[in-house]
Amino acid sequence: MSRLRILILILILGMIPLGAFAASASAPPPAAGDPDRGPGEASTPGGITSSAPDPYALAEAIDRRIGDRLEEASVEPAPLADDAEFLRRVWLDIAGSIPPASEVRSFLLDDDPQKRRKIVDRLLDSPGYVRNMSMQWRNLMIPEAEGDQQVGFAAIGFEPWLRQQFAEGVGYDAMVRELLTVPLGDGQQANRLFSGEEPEPSPIGFVAAKAGDPGALAAGTSRLFLGIRLECAQCHDHPFATWSRDEFWGLAAFFSGLDRQSPEMAIFQGREIPGRTEIAIPETGRVAQATFLDGTRPRWRYADETRSVLAKWITSPENPYFARAAANRLWAQFFGRGLVDPVDEMGPINQPSHPELLDELALRFAQSGFDPRFLIRAITASDTYQRTSAGYAPGQDVPELFARMPVRGLSPEQLYESLIQASGLEREEPLPPFVFGGTSPRKDLMDRFAEDGTSPTERRSTILQALTLMNGPLVNTALNPEGSGTLAAVADSYFLSTREKVEALYLAAFSRLPRDEELERLARYVDRGGPTLDPKRALADVFWALLNSPEFSFNH
Amino acid sequence: MTRPFRDLPVTRRQWMRMSALGAAAVSCSGWIEALAADAASAPGRRRSCILLWMNGGPSQTDTFDLKPGHKNGGPFEEIETSVPGIRISEHLPKLARRMDDLAIIRSMSTKEGDHGRASYHLRTGYMPTGPIAYPTFGSLVSKELADPRLELPGFVSIAPFxxxxxxxxxxxxxxxxxxxxxxxxSDFGxxxxxxxxxxxxxxxxxxxxSExxxxxxxxxxGLLADIRDPFLDLRSSDAAYxxxxxxxxxxxxxRSDAVKAFDLDDEPDHLRDAYGRNTFGQGCLLARRLVERGVPFVEVTLNGVDGNNILGWDTHQDNFEAVRRLSEVLDPAWATLMDDLKARGLLDSTLIVWMGEFGRTPTINGNNGRDHFPNAWSAVVGGGGIAGGRVIGATTADGTEVEDRPVAVPDLLATACLALGLDPMAQNMSNLGRPIRVVDPEAKPIREVLA
Known part of the structure; x- marks a missing residue:
């Protein structure tokens, strides 16, 4: 047996104490704060602790507000999830993957009453958190990069930049300020990349993806950072909402200095003309002055940079939209829907399901120094987040009551990472855009499971996705009894009984132990050897069925 | 937000369900509806559409809108077709003999000259703006036309890039x-x-x-069902269902016989030869086999002459040699497809659309090539629902402007809808919770080309 297989086996069986794996798999990122800090201390850079709000007090506030509405509606909330269900969910939501089997075993055995909070703390310090958040926020901030190779190329430094931000624990406000005020590059990035240099971390992709177009930048900025959809006001006054065409172009005027050298290009190449604060409203003959969405205008001073002035207004703790939009998005990331849903449609027409709660989340988020980890601690510590997804009771189906955790589709990245985690196969790094000859099992899987714009709770599966998991190369490699993955390691361990083998596969794929009746039936199947009369092959059949089950390919 | 139905007791979720069942295809425009009803009431089978997608943007001046005698015209000669007065490129001789079933639109006039954005525009009918994820035309058509008993997917894309x-x-x-x-x-490289x-x-x-x-x-x-069903029984989730x-x-x-459609070995050699022994030719044969089995939308992409490149029609250099070679692949494949469909009685119910994302400059550049040109270019429709043997619109003598009957992208797609018996004004619920029509409501279908 190779050393790798022995290692995998040891991990699966949970023979190494909890800390050892964690230390190797999740070395703390640079400047990620003190790993020994107490549960109440937020890790804001700069060491704000005295006035930092307590995430667990906020968790109680969440449950109070959600509970009030449930009571009004006379809906009984679902009971709390057991440890295994919680652990799998929180790993997927924070670290972007299911947990390793060894971790599940130790977690189930751990009798520390604080263990749920502690695992969240540990995950927030892990590289998985940085990777998962960067990927999710890149998709949010420059969705264009997914569909358009040219944009993907122009934005190649964007995800590295996000990773830097999340690893260093930069506040969300500072992040957005840097994104909005990024100096426009020298246009040489492409040449440097072709000559083999690493992409420089830079948020320039946001401007590039909007083709440097003031209208698109205004719409994107307002949608992302204020939760307000202005697109419709670009051409006409919005029939339902309060935003007018003048207000749209007033915001666009902050980007009017961008001078596109080739307006027909899909990506931005050009420079910025300093001091420009007005823009012509198309087809009207009128000109809009740079105006904030609250109707006020900046008092310009000498050498003010237009985009900096806007960025300061957007990220100000006094701006009611900024913190609320971010809090709502983070909430949606953990529940599959926002308190305002759709998340980009905040405004009088689309009221939050729990307005006081959203205000409180926003306030505390701002007080924490806009630290996403603070909100994540609060959300994941709440009973609301920790409820089970199973069972039926009247009214629990109403999604905006949050009476039960909904079943959510995995992102392609979560699915891939989880397959790797469960199967023990070697992880393949993503291909950068414009890699010639690019095809790989990872890429094929990502293509077939690419997001389709629907919410994770309403996602629909396709025939090709089913074929990929049933017959495709990734699962086939995972099932190879002569291979180096989980299955081969489990199948080969002569000191395990059949029941223990089935258990190990359940821990690897479902992050839980099998129920008695499951264990009974599957162990019998394996012992009899299935149609091949070969227990080893029968064990592969069991693993195939686990990996093809929705319990594996959904977050629940 | 703009909940269009905020006065109605219908939640977005219910709406999605209703649309999924096809119950929510609301129709709002009287005359288009009447037209659609006429087309749909035509006797015969369910309709299908085959899109022949010319990746990179084909040169209209060297295919369907030649300019002989003008300096923009290039070296290609015009030839007569089976329809008196209509002439096309000398390198499309087989198609020329089948012009009775084809209508050339010489007045396509669009606004987007970037490959990616123009592809999106032509293939969805909408410009890529903001966060609305518009569906590609094949998805729209297959949603409307797929027979629930069909054992194959309603939309097959062959050899796309x-x-x-x-x-x-x-x-x-x-x-x-x-x-x-x-x-x-195909992919990069x-x-x-x-x-x-x-x-x-x-x-x-x-x-x-195989094992x-x-x-x-x-x-x-069996194991899967045993493991899965208790999980689903305990959870109410449309996503998991x-x-x-x-x-x-x-x-x-x-496990169906229908999947044998993908096994081209069933076909006689002479037919496979006639289509052309290359990806596009065999792709057209596959398209026929799929349509025959009830697939409502099939697209076949001609990327380039095999092994050559992936944006073959993007002829910035050496346009004429490239277009000649591409025509030699296109002409037999498309012509054989028409014959084959006709022989099987399928041509009357199968709409064929030929287009790329834009045309190419009538002026010839310094590299003997032609550049991107959305201003005035050609598309071709034929087969089911189309009155063939005619030309719609015209360009100026130098080919640079549309002189008569400009056709925008929504106009073309609305025409295709009507030829398929679909209402282009039917609505689908978008990802923003706002209904979006199949085709932009400003579309003016080309009524004179409908059978």
Whole structure:
């Protein structure tokens, strides 16, 4: 047996104490704060602790507000999830993957009453958190990069930049300020990349993806950072909402200095003309002055940079939209829907399901120094987040009551990472855009499971996705009894009984132990050897069925 | 937000369900509806559409709108067709003899000259603006036309190259259920070629590995059901239920006779030769086999002469040599497709659309090439629902402007809808919770080209 297989086996069986794996798999990122800090201390850079709000007090506030509405509606909330269900969910939501089997075993055995909070703390310090958040926020901030190779190329430094931000624990406000005020590059990035240099971390992709177009930048900025959809006001006054065409172009005027050298290009190449604060409203003959969405205008001073002035207004703790939009998005990331849903449609027409709660989340988020980890601690510590997804009771189906955790589709990245985690196969790094000859099992899987714009709770599966998991190369490699993955390691361990083998596969794929009746039936199947009369092959059949089950390919 | 139905007791979720059942195809425009009803009441089978997609933007001046005698015209000669007065390129002789079933639109006039964005525009009918994920036309059509008893996906995309804008090939807000089944895809540096083109057109992952025989596959599916069903029974989740449905459909397809459509070895050699032993030729043959089995939308991409490149029609250099070689692939494949459909009685119910993302400059550049040109270019429609043997619109003598009857993208797609018996003004719920019409409501269908 190779050393790798022995290692995998040891991990699966949970023979190494909890800390050892964690230390190797999740070395703390640079400047990620003190790993020994107490549960109440937020890790804001700069060491704000005295006035930092307590995430667990906020968790109680969440449950109070959600509970009030449930009571009004006379809906009984679902009971709390057991440890295994919680652990799998929180790993997927924070670290972007299911947990390793060894971790599940130790977690189930751990009798520390604080263990749920502690695992969240540990995950927030892990590289998985940085990777998962960067990927999710890149998709949010420059969705264009997914569909358009040219944009993907122009934005190649964007995800590295996000990773830097999340690893260093930069506040969300500072992040957005840097994104909005990024100096426009020298246009040489492409040449440097072709000559083999690493992409420089830079948020320039946001401007590039909007083709440097003031209208698109205004719409994107307002949608992302204020939760307000202005697109419709670009051409006409919005029939339902309060935003007018003048207000749209007033915001666009902050980007009017961008001078596109080739307006027909899909990506931005050009420079910025300093001091420009007005823009012509198309087809009207009128000109809009740079105006904030609250109707006020900046008092310009000498050498003010237009985009900096806007960025300061957007990220100000006094701006009611900024913190609320971010809090709502983070909430949606953990529940599959926002308190305002759709998340980009905040405004009088689309009221939050729990307005006081959203205000409180926003306030505390701002007080924490806009630290996403603070909100994540609060959300994941709440009973609301920790409820089970199973069972039926009247009214629990109403999604905006949050009476039960909904079943959510995995992102392609979560699915891939989880397959790797469960199967023990070697992880393949993503291909950068414009890699010639690019095809790989990872890429094929990502293509077939690419997001389709629907919410994770309403996602629909396709025939090709089913074929990929049933017959495709990734699962086939995972099932190879002569291979180096989980299955081969489990199948080969002569000191395990059949029941223990089935258990190990359940821990690897479902992050839980099998129920008695499951264990009974599957162990019998394996012992009899299935149609091949070969227990080893029968064990592969069991693993195939686990990996093809929705319990594996959904977050629940 | 703009909840269009905020006064009605219909939640977005219910709406999605209703649309999924097709109950929500609301129609709002009297005359188009009447037209659609006329077309739909035509006797015969369900209609299908085959889109011949010319990746890179084909040169109209060297295919369907020649300018002989003008300096922009280039070296190609015009030839007579089976319809007196209509002339096309000398390198499309077989199509010329089938002009009775084809209508040339010489007045396409669009606004987008970037490959990715123009592909999106032509293939969805909408400009890529903001966060609305517009569905590609194949997804829209297959949603309307697919027979629920069909054992194959309602939308098959053959040999696409999606690299420059995958969203232009995606089901958008209609969701994965209406995503194309893709075969023979090309990618940067991975061009489908080799052999006679047929091997690459098989469905990926369609069969389990060889050691999994039917008994073992059944045993696995039995285990899966045992493990899965208690999980689903305890959870109310449309997303998770849809996974079970997808598996059922996938297994039906794997085990159905219909999937033999992908096995071109059934076809006689002389027919396979006639289509052309290359990816596009064999792709057109596959398209016929799929349409024959009831697939409502099939697209076949002509990327380039095999093994050559992926944006073959993007002829910035040496335009004439490239277009000649591409024509030699296009002409026999398309003409044989028309004949084959006709011989099987399928041509009257199968709409054929030929287009790329834009045309090319009538002026010839310094590299003997032609550049991107959305201003005035050609598309061709034919077969079912189309009055063939005519030309719509015209360009100026130098080819640079549309002189008569400009046709915008929504006009073309609305025309295709009507030819298929569909209401272009039907609505689908978008990802923003706002209904979006199949085709932009400002579309003016080309009524004179409808049969």
């Amino acid at each position: 999606r690299g420059l804008n995958p969203a232009a090939y995606a089901p958008g807000f209609l969701g994965h259920r209406f995503a194309p089944l893709i075969v023979g895809e 991975r061009v489908v070629s080799g052999g006679d083109g047929a091997e690459a057109l098989k469905v990926k992952d369609l069969s389990p590995p 999994i025989n039917r008994r073992r596959a059944d045993a696995r599916l 849809s996974q079970r449905t997808a598996y059922e459909n996938a297994i039906t397809m794997m």
